[in-house]
Amino acid sequence: MSARTVEIRTCGACRQRPAWIPRELCAPCCLLLRSDLRDVVEDYRWLGDCMANLAPSWRTSSIRAHRTEAPIPFDPILSAQREDIARVLASWAANVVEKARPRRWPPHDVLPEVTAPWLSCQLGWILRHESAGDMADEIRTLRIDTERAAPRELDWLNLPLPCPRCGRLALSERAGTVRCLRGGCGHAMTLSGYRDLENAIAAELAAKTKTAASRADNDRATAA
Ligand SMILES: [Zn+2]
Numbered sequence: 001m002s003a004r005t006v007e008i009r010t011c012g013a014c015r016q017r018p019a020w021i022p023r024e025l026c027a028p029c030c031l032l033l034r035s036d037l038r039d040v041v042e043d044y045r046w047l048g049d050c051m052a053n054l055a056p057s058w059r060t061s062s063i064r065a066h067r068t069e070a071p072i073p074f075d076p077i078l079s080a081q082r083e084d085i086a087r088v089l090a091s092w093a094a095n096v097v098e099k100a101r102p103r104r105w106p107p108h109d110v111l112p113e114v115t116a117p118w119l120s121c122q123l124g125w126i127l128r129h130e131s132a133g134d135m136a137d138e139i140r141t142l143r144i145d146t147e148r149a150a151p152r153e154l155d156w157l158n159l160p161l162p163c164p165r166c167g168r169l170a171l172s173e174r175a176g177t178v179r180c181l182r183g184g185c186g187h188a189m190t191l192s193g194y195r196d197l198e199n200a201i202a203a204e205l206a207a208k209t210k211t212a213a214s215r216a217d218n219d220r221a222t223a224a
């Protein structure tokens with residue numbers, strides 16, 4: 001009698017937890033992929049809304065067909081991010097159509113509103129396929145990049161200090177997490193890490209002021 005051994009695979013997405021056999025991903029990553037496929041459609045719409053209604057700081061350029069027309073605000077970063085969402089989803093849909101057996105009817109359009117729900121319906125097959133981890137990674141990246149390009153302003157509170165990594169004034173806080181968003185490098189830290197940064201800068205500036213003050217005192221003493 002041969003003992004059947006069940007091979008323990010590692011999740012293809014987080015590469016830490018064991019996969020949820022027979023799927024290629026662990027349970028939390030399966031759930032995250034499912035919700036990302038739903039939320040990435042919201043991201044696509046959100047980027048469109050942002051482009052239609054750009055804040056002054058984002059208004060990098062505008063396009064118009066005729067001189068008399070009111071310019072349509074245009075932001076190349078937001079536009080490229082929207083195109084990325086559509087392209088990545090459509091290419092994964094094409095991948096499933098090509099590989100899945102029995103063959104699937106392809107989605108009837110390449111728009112994310114169509115391809116994302118179509119991919120959600122194919123999750124049963126996708127999660128058992130070796131490329132599930134790559135797909136989860138790519139869709140997660142789309143979500144993170146959208147948040148960076150066009151953060152939901154109401155949720156994020158802008159912070160005054162520059163990012164310790166890239167130096168941009170792009171730090172925002174939400175629920176105890178600080179991230180470098182809006183064209184920043186994506187650096188993340190805890191709110192207490194940010195407070196330490198504040199204290200360090202405050203101490204440094206206080207020391208400088210003290211030195212300047214004592215120098216002024218010395219000058220005054222010399223002059224007298
Ligand atoms: Zn995982």
Ligand SMILES: [Zn+2]
Binds near residue numbers: 166185
């Ligand atoms: Zn940064």
